[in-house]
Amino acid sequence: xxxxxxxxxxxxxxxxQLYYGNFHQLAQSNLLLDRHIGPNxxxxxxxxxxxxxxxxxxxISKTLPTSxxxxxxxxxxxxxxxxxxxxxxTTVKKNQLRKNYIGCGYYSTHVPLVILRNVLENPAWYTSYxxxxxxxxxxxxxxxxxxxxxxxxxxxLPVAGASLLDEAxxxxxxxxxxxxxxxxxxxxxxxxxxxxxxTIEVVKTRAEQIGVSVHxxxxxxxxxxxxxxxxxxxxxxxxxGEVVDYTAMANAVHSAGAMFVCATDLLALTxxxxxxxxxxxxxxxxxxxxxxxxxxxxxxxxFLATKQDYIRKMPGRIIGVSRDVEGxxxxxxxxxxxxxxxRRERATSNICTAQALLANMAGMYAxxxxxxxxRDISARVNGLTNVLKANVEAxxxxxxTKSPFDTIAIQQVSSANLMQAFELQGMxxxxxxxxxxxxxxxxTTTAEDVSAIISxxxxxxxxxxxxxxxSDFDARRLSFPAALKRSTEILPQEVFNSIHSExxxxxxxxxxxxxxxxxxxxxxxxxxxxxxxNATVEMMPVTWPHVTNMHPYCPVDQAxxxxxxxxxxxxxxxxxTGLDEMSFQPNSGAQGEYTGLLTIVNYLHANGGSKRKxxxxxxxxxxxxxxxxxxxxxxxxxxxxxxxxxxxxxxLEAKATKYHDTLACVMVTYPSTHGVFEETITHLAEIxxxxxxxxxxxxxxxxxxxxxxxxxxxxADVCHLNLHKTFAIPHGGGGPGMGPIAxxxxxxxxxxxxxxxDQQNKGGQVSAAHYGSASILPISWVYLxxxxxxxxQESTKHAILNANYIATRLKGAYNVVYTGTHxxxxxxxxxxxxxxxxxSGITEEDVAKRLMDFGxxxxxxxFPIAGTLMIEPTESEDKGELDxxxxxxxxxxxxxxxxxxxxxxxxxxxxxxxxxxxEVVMSSRWDRPYTREEAAFPLPxxxxxxxxxxxxxRVDNVWGDKNxxxxxxxxxxxL
Numbered sequence: 001x002x003x004x005x006x007x008x009x010x011x012x013x014x015x016x017q018l019y020y021g022n023f024h025q026l027a028q029s030n031l032l033l034d035r036h037i038g039p040n041x042x043x044x045x046x047x048x049x050x051x052x053x054x055x056x057x058x059x060i061s062k063t064l065p066t067s068x069x070x071x072x073x074x075x076x077x078x079x080x081x082x083x084x085x086x087x088x089x090t091t092v093k094k095n096q097l098r099k100n101y102i103g104c105g106y107y108s109t110h111v112p113l114v115i116l117r118n119v120l121e122n123p124a125w126y127t128s129y130x131x132x133x134x135x136x137x138x139x140x141x142x143x144x145x146x147x148x149x150x151x152x153x154x155x156x157l158p159v160a161g162a163s164l165l166d167e168a169x170x171x172x173x174x175x176x177x178x179x180x181x182x183x184x185x186x187x188x189x190x191x192x193x194x195x196x197x198x199t200i201e202v203v204k205t206r207a208e209q210i211g212v213s214v215h216x217x218x219x220x221x222x223x224x225x226x227x228x229x230x231x232x233x234x235x236x237x238x239x240x241g242e243v244v245d246y247t248a249m250a251n252a253v254h255s256a257g258a259m260f261v262c263a264t265d266l267l268a269l270t271x272x273x274x275x276x277x278x279x280x281x282x283x284x285x286x287x288x289x290x291x292x293x294x295x296x297x298x299x300x301x302x303f304l305a306t307k308q309d310y311i312r313k314m315p316g317r318i319i320g321v322s323r324d325v326e327g328x329x330x331x332x333x334x335x336x337x338x339x340x341x342x343r344r345e346r347a348t349s350n351i352c353t354a355q356a357l358l359a360n361m362a363g364m365y366a367x368x369x370x371x372x373x374x375r376d377i378s379a380r381v382n383g384l385t386n387v388l389k390a391n392v393e394a395x396x397x398x399x400x401t402k403s404p405f406d407t408i409a410i411q412q413v414s415s416a417n418l419m420q421a422f423e424l425q426g427m428x429x430x431x432x433x434x435x436x437x438x439x440x441x442x443x444t445t446t447a448e449d450v451s452a453i454i455s456x457x458x459x460x461x462x463x464x465x466x467x468x469x470x471s472d473f474d475a476r477r478l479s480f481p482a483a484l485k486r487s488t489e490i491l492p493q494e495v496f497n498s499i500h501s502e503x504x505x506x507x508x509x510x511x512x513x514x515x516x517x518x519x520x521x522x523x524x525x526x527x528x529x530x531x532x533x534n535a536t537v538e539m540m541p542v543t544w545p546h547v548t549n550m551h552p553y554c555p556v557d558q559a560x561x562x563x564x565x566x567x568x569x570x571x572x573x574x575x576x577t578g579l580d581e582m583s584f585q586p587n588s589g590a591q592g593e594y595t596g597l598l599t600i601v602n603y604l605h606a607n608g609g610s611k612r613k614x615x616x617x618x619x620x621x622x623x624x625x626x627x628x629x630x631x632x633x634x635x636x637x638x639x640x641x642x643x644x645x646x647x648x649x650x651x652l653e654a655k656a657t658k659y660h661d662t663l664a665c666v667m668v669t670y671p672s673t674h675g676v677f678e679e680t681i682t683h684l685a686e687i688x689x690x691x692x693x694x695x696x697x698x699x700x701x702x703x704x705x706x707x708x709x710x711x712x713x714x715x716a717d718v719c720h721l722n723l724h725k726t727f728a729i730p731h732g733g734g735g736p737g738m739g740p741i742a743x744x745x746x747x748x749x750x751x752x753x754x755x756x757x758d759q760q761n762k763g764g765q766v767s768a769a770h771y772g773s774a775s776i777l778p779i780s781w782v783y784l785x786x787x788x789x790x791x792x793q794e795s796t797k798h799a800i801l802n803a804n805y806i807a808t809r810l811k812g813a814y815n816v817v818y819t820g821t822h823x824x825x826x827x828x829x830x831x832x833x834x835x836x837x838x839x840s841g842i843t844e845e846d847v848a849k850r851l852m853d854f855g856x857x858x859x860x861x862x863f864p865i866a867g868t869l870m871i872e873p874t875e876s877e878d879k880g881e882l883d884x885x886x887x888x889x890x891x892x893x894x895x896x897x898x899x900x901x902x903x904x905x906x907x908x909x910x911x912x913x914x915x916x917x918x919e920v921v922m923s924s925r926w927d928r929p930y931t932r933e934e935a936a937f938p939l940p941x942x943x944x945x946x947x948x949x950x951x952x953x954r955v956d957n958v959w960g961d962k963n964x965x966x967x968x969x970x971x972x973x974x975l
Contacts, residue, residue: 030081032786036533037798038878044798047805047879056797060708062822063800065679069713071705073575078788081537087785088778091568092546094561098423099449100294100551102430103407103440104239105167105196105768107289108549110443114502115291115364118509119357121543123730126357127519127534129526129857130317130734134332135324135915136852138951139512140733141331144356145319146495147287147301147363149968153491154269155283156276157305159966161316162333163359163735164351165587167286168199168768170302171233171263172206173315173349174282176631177306178231178259179212180348181313186230186258187212192219194238195263198768201755203233205764209601209633219249224256231259231282236272240400240438241385241407243272243484250279266290266303267443268405270371270378272484275305282306289442291365292358293543296562297552297769298587299736299776301359311335311964315349317734321969322960324953326920332955334964350627353588353724353739357732364509367499371491377443381406384450384469385441386476391454391467400436403481407440410457421460425452428554447473493968515951516733517857522948523877523885525806527828527860527870528622528673530703530725534779537786538728541778552769553756566771569781573727574742576792577699577719578712581748584740585765587772592720592739593628593667593698595752595766599718599743600665600694601632602750602763612664612692616655618647620672622698623863634664645674645818647684656691663693670714671701671826673864674818675803685715694718694747702726703874704800704827707793717744727780736773738780798875799827802882806873809886813893817868827872834867840899841906844869847892852915853938854888855948884941891938910935915950 039047044056053059079087100108111120119125131137131144144162151160164170175189189212191200200216207214215227219234232253236244250260261282262275267289275283288300306314312335320334366374382405389408393399400409410418415431422429430438439453447469458465491497499508517524524531541547550559570582586592597615604612615634617625619641626636637655640648647668656663666688671677678684685695697716703726705711711719723729724737731737743751753761754770771777787795807816807829814831833844844867848858860870873882895911898904908929910916916935926932937943 031078032081032535032537033078033791033794036535036787036791036876037794038876038881039798039801040878043879044801047801051804051808056801059801059804059824060797063804063820063824063826064677064708065821067679068677068709069682071576071578071708071710071713073707073789076572076788078791079786081786084782084785085537085540088541088565088781089544091564092541092544092561092778094564095546095550096558097545097549098554098558099427100554101439101441101453102428102551102553103438104430104553105198105286105288106294106551106553107440107442108294108444109289109291111291111293112365112368114505114509115361115368116543118506119361119364121539122513123534124513124516124518124520125360126539126730126732128516128733129524129529129531129731130356131333133848133852133858134330134955135849135950135952136517136857138331139515140356140360141319142512143360143363145321145331145968146367147359148319148966149493150363150366150491150496151303151305152967154266154274155264155305156274156488157280157283158308159311159314159318160303160305161314162319163355164302164304164316165355165591166298166300166302166768167196167263167284168202169591170284170304171199171261172202173304174233174261174284175203175207175212175231176210176349177282177310177313177315178261179210181259181310182230186228188227188229189214190219190222190224190227190229190232191216192234192238193217194240194242195233195235196239197755198765199263201765202767205598205766206631208764209598210631211633224253224258229253229256229258231261233261233263235263237265237268237405237407240409240432241404241440242401243268243403243405245273245278245484246280247278254279265405267374267378267381269486270374270490271382272405272486274486277488281310287359287362290362292361293548293775294551295548295773295775296550296559297771298773299355299358301355301362313348316351316354318966320960321965322955322957324955326953328952329969330952330955332957332960334960334966350590350594350624350631351588352590352624353737354735356734357736360733364505366491367496367508368505370496370500371489373500374490381441381443381445383473383476384445384447387469387472388439388441388450388453390472390476391465392457395454395457395461395463395465397457403484406442407438409436409438411436413437418460421456423555425456427453427456428551430553495968517855517948522855522857523873523881524857525859525871525873525885526857527675527830527872528700528863529731529860530722530872530874531731532703532728532874533876534728534730535783538779538782541782542775547775547778552774562771562774565781566777569777569784572784573721573740576706576710577721577742578710579716579719579742580745581751582740582742583751584738584771584774584777585752585754585767586720586739586741587767588735588737589700589720589722589724589739590624590628591766592722592741593624594632595739596696596718596720596741597629597632597634597665598766599741599747599750599763600696601634603694603747604664606750606762609664609692611662614659614662615664616652616666616688618668618672620645620647620669620674620864621667622669622673622700625667625698629667641674645672645676646678646680647672649680649683649687652684653687656687656693660691663688663691665694665696667696667698669698669700670711671704673701673870675825675828675830675870676818676820677704677826679821681714689715700725701827704796706796707789708796711742712744717747718742723780728783729776729779736776738773738776740772795875802873802875802877803827803829803871805882806871806886810889813890817865828870830865830868830870832868836896837867840896842896842899842911843867846911846914849954850892850895850911850914851888852950853910853936854942855945856885856888887939905929910938915954917951917953918949920953
C-alpha cells in the first residue's frame with residue numbers, strides 16, 4: 001500500500017526548516033514536524049524581536065512559573081511521515097477482516113465513494129468548527145438539517161437533534177430526559193430484556209448516580225403501575241431480530257404516567273411501523289449503517305427524536321430554519337440557551353462534542369439514495385433474511401425470531417460449537433447465550449454469502465444443502481407481515497428526491513462547502529478549542545480497510561492490531577500526563593469529564609466515602625464541567641477567582657474546610673480558561689487532598705502543557721484528554737471527538753468496563769464500545785509517533801509563542817484581561833470588548849461578525865467572561881496568518897474609533913451591518929454611509945487572498961428561537 005510512497009522521500013534536506021537552539025540535524029524531507037509548526041526559524045526570530053525577547057526559551061521561562069514542576073519524558077525519536085505510515089500499516093494488518101454477521105447495532109455498509117472522498121476525506125468538511133457562527137456555517141448547517149429531517153421522517157416524530165454520540169449513550173440521554181420531564185419524582189426506569197446489552201449497561205451506569213433505579217425485565221407482561229416509572233425503554237427490531245408493534249404497550253405505559261422510549265433501526269424504518277406511529281415519546285438509535293463504516297465501534301452519529309412538547313428538554317444541538325436581517329432564509333443552531341456552558345449544572349445534558357461529521361455522511365447517504373433507493377436496500381436485506389430463516393428452519397433448527405427484519409436467532413444449539421464452525425469459515429456470528437446465536441445481514445450481504453451461511457449450518461448437522469438463494473429471494477422478498485408494515489411515506493422533501501447522480505451529489509457537496517469557513521480557508525482562533533493542523537498523514541489511516549471494517553464485538557484475537565496500536569498510544573499519553581492507567585471508552589471530551597468524575601465517585605464509595613458529593617469548580621474552569629458534575633450525581637460549589645484571574649485559594653480553603661466530610665473533588669482546568677499558568681496549582685491539589693477529595697484536571701488546555709509539565713506532577717488524580725484538540729483529531733463541524741481519561745494507580749480499578757470484555761474493573765460502562773470511537777485513534781497515534789519528544793515540546797512552545805505574539809501586536813488597541821506574573825499568557829488570551837461597548841456601542845458579537853468580512857472565523861465569544869473574545873492561534877499558524885488576523889483586529893479597532901470619534905454612525909456602520917454578503921454588496925439599493933469596498937474588502941490582502949463571502953447576512957437569533965422550524969424548508973436552500 002505504502003511502498004510506492006517511498007520514491008523521493010529518502011533524500012536529505014540541507015537543513016531542517018526549524019532551528020531549535022543547539023539542536024541540529026540533517027532532516028528527512030518529509031518530517032511532519034517541519035510541516036506542523038507554522039513559524040519557521042526566521043519568522044520566530046522576528047516574532048520574538050517584536051516581543052522584546054531573545055529566544056523561545058526566554059519566553060517559556062517567563063511564562064511558566066519557576067515553581068511549576070516540570071515533566072520528564074522518554075526520548076522518543078522524530079520520524080518521517082513515510083516511516084510512521086509503514087509502521088502503522090504493519091500494525092493494523094494484524095487485525096483480521098472477516099464476514100461479520102454479529103449485528104447488535106453495528107453493520108457493514110457501502111460508503112458511497114462520492115461521500116467518502118468529498119466529505120470524510122475532505123478537510124473543508126472535517127476541519128470546520130461547531131456552527132456557532134451561523135453566517136459562515138450555512139453549508140454544514142444545511143447538511144445537519146438534512147440529517148435532522150431524515151431522522152424525524154423515519155421515526156415519525158416531529159423533533160430530532162443534530163446527532164448524539166452512540167446508540168447506547170443516546171438511550172442514556174433519553175432516560176435522563178424522562179427523569180427530568182417527571183420532575184425527578186418518579187425514580188424508576190424499566191428496560192426490556194430484549195434491548196441490546198451494551199445499551200442496558202450504559203443506561204444502568206447513567207442512572208445510578210442520579211438516583212434512578214433501573215429494572216431489566218420481560219416487558220410483555222409487566223405491571224407498569226407497580227413502580228413509579230419515569231420511562232420504559234424497548235427495542236424494535238429487538239436484540240433477537242423481532243419486529244414488534246408496541247402500540248398497545250405505549251398506551252399502557254402512558255396510562256401508568258411514564259414516558260415510552262423506543263430504540264430502533266433507520267433502515268428497518270423504511271419498511272416497518274415507526275415509533276411515532278406506535279405512540280412513542282422518544283426514539284433513539286444509530287445512523288451507522290447509513291454509509292458510515294463500523295470502525296471497531298465508532299465514530300457514528302446517534303439520534304434522538306421526540307414530540308414537540310419536549311423540545312426544551314432535549315439533549316444536544318438542534319438546527320433550525322431562521323432568517324437574516326435582510327429577510328432571507330437562514331439556518332442556525334436553535335434554542336442555544338440550553339447550552340451547558342450557559343446553564344451550567346442546570347443543563348439538559350453535558351454534551352459538547354457530538355458526531356456532526358458522521359451525521360453529515362449519514363444524511364448525505366439518504367440524499368444520495370433517496371426514499372426509493374433506501375427502500376430497495378431495506379427490501380433486499382429483509383428478503384435475504386427471509387430466505388435465510390426459511391432455509392435454517394428447513395434444516396431443522398429452531399428460529400426464535402418470528403418476524404425478522406435483518407436478524408434471526410437460532411435457539412437450542414451449542415453457541416460455542418456453532419460460533420467455532422462459522423469462525424473456521426471466516427465468519428463471525430453473535431453469541432446471545434449458551435444455547436442461542438444470532439445472525440444479522442446488511443447492505444453488503446450477497447446471495448453467495450447467504451448460501452455460505454446455510455452451508456455452515458447444514459454441515460454442523462452433518463448435511464449438505466445447495467440453495468438457490470436468488471430464486472428463494474424472488475419468492476420471499478415480500479413476505480414481511482402486513483400488520484407491521486409502514487403505511488406512511490418517508491422523506492418527501494425535495495432534497496431527498498432530486499440528487500441521485502454522482503454529478504448532482506458532487507456539485508451539491510461543493511455548493512455547501514463553499515458556504516463555510518474551515519481550516520482550509522484560514523486560521524480559526526477559537527480559545528479553548530485548539531483548532532490546529534489536522535495533517536493529511538494523520539488522516540490517511542482512518543479509511544484503511546483494516547481500521548474501518550472491524551466489528552467492535554468481534555473476537556479479541558481478531559483485533560490484535562487495534563490492541564497493539566491503542567497500547568502504544570496509551571503508553572505515550574500516560575507518559576505525557578504523568579499518570580498510571582487509562583481508559584479510551586469516553587467518546588467525547590464531555591464524556592471524559594463525566595467518566596473521570598464517575599471513576600472518582602466509584603472509588604470514594606468503595607472506600608467509605610459515599611457521603612462525599614461536593615464538587616468544587618472554580619469560575620476559571622472549562623465550560624462543561626458543572627453539567628458533567630451534575631450528571632455524575634455531584635453537587636457543584638463554585639470557587640471564586642481573584643482580580644488577576646487566579647483561583648482564590650482562601651475561598652478554596654474555606655469551602656474545602658466547610659465541606660471537609662463531604663468533599664468529593666475539585667475540577668480545575670490548567671492552564672485556566674483565563675489563559676494563565678497559575679503559580680498555586682500544586683498548593684490547590686494539596687488543600688483538596690488534605691480534606692479527603694480528589695483532583696480532577698480538565699485536559700482542555702493540555703496544548704500548553706505537553707512536554708513541559710503534566711497533570712501527574714501537578715497533583716492531579718484524574719485528567720481527561722481531548723484528542724480532538726491537543727492531539728490533532730479534527731473537530732468535524734462539531735464532532736467526532738475522543739476523551740480518554742488517565743488516572744493515578746489507586747483509581748485504576750474503578751475505570752469503565754464493557755459488557756463483552758474480561759476486565760474486572762469496578763466502574764460502569766459509559767459508551768457502547770470498549771475503545772469508544774476507535775477508528776479515529778490512529779490520528780493521534782501518528783501525531784505522537786511522528787513528532788517525537790522534541791516535536792511535541794516545540795509544538796507546545798510555539799503555541800505559547802503564537803498567543804503571546806498576538807497579544808503583543810494587539811497591545812494598546814485591546815486590553816488583555818489576564819496575564820501571568822511577567823506579563824505573558826499561556827496558549828490563549830482574552831481581550832475585553834466591554835469598555836468599547838461603553839464608548840461606541842460595539843459588542844463582541846459585532847467584532848465576531850465583522851471578522852467574517854476579512855475571511856476569519858471569530859474567536860470564542862463571551863466565555864469564560866461575558867463581553868470578551870478568547871483567542872487561541874495554536875502552533876500550526878505561521879507568522880503571515882497571525883499578522884493577517886492581527887491586521888484585521890486592528891482595522892476593526894480603527895472602525896470602532898471612527899464611531900467613538902463621530903466619523904461613523906453608531907448604528908449604520910461596517911460592524912453593526914456585518915457580515916456583508918455578495919448579494920448585499922452588489923445590490924443597486926446601496927444606501928450605507930460607507931463604501932462597498934470598505935464593506936467587502938476592508939484590507940488589500942482580502943482581495944489578493946480571495947474573498948470568502950458569507951452566505952447570509954446577520955442571522956436573527958431571537959426570531960429563530962421564537963419560531964423554531966426544525967425540518968428542511970419547502971423551498972430548498974440550494975436551488
